[in-house]
Amino acid sequence: MAEQPTESVTPEKNEAIADTPEHRAEVASKLVDRFAIWSGVAGLLPLPVVDTIAVGGLQLQMLRRISQIYGVAFAENSGKALIASTAGSMIPATSGIGAASVLKAVPVFGTIVSGFVMPVLSAGATYAIGKAFIQHFSTGGTLLDFNPPDYREFIKAQKEKWDSRKAGSKASQSSSERAEATTGAATASS
Secondary structure (H helix, E strand, O other), X not given: OOOOXXXXXXXXXXXXXXXXXXXXXXXXXXXXXXXXXHHHHHOOOOOOOHHHHHXXXXXXXHHXXXXXXXXXXXXXXXXXXXXXXXXXXXXXXXXXXXXXXXXXXXOOHHHHHHHHHHHHHHHHHHHHHHHHHXXXXXXXXXXXXXXXXXXXXXXXXXXXXXXXXXXXXXXXXXXXXXXXXHHHHHHHHO
């Protein structure tokens, strides 16, 4: 008797069957958060230009996965062009990514400085690009009708949101450190 192959359910297929707009947006947002973190890690790669290529590859993969979630046809060449043009519309952030990457070629000082700057810029740019495509796809857009200048203000707002998330985590971290220090001082004086 011939065995029939069974179809395995992969995370990509699970994400592709998001049925309600709210569920799609939630799944896509979690995906963007994950890819933003991965892009930040890729920004830590010590080799100039290789880090930028890795971040670009992660952004392209993120776009492909978001396309699957929203049921939008994905063409790799279109995706590359859109990532480049979207990144180009955010010139200050992307030129900073390139500069931080090249700075890694400077021994010691460049490596240290870019080690702090590159992950933040990479994660922030990936987050903003992902959110822009979620917004575009959720309104019925496709890869073919995406116009980056239309999303310039949206991307700026997402960058500010990313920066506030970063600042909020630092503020909550420092307040918890102050609470620990106060508790430690009270315990030491007793």
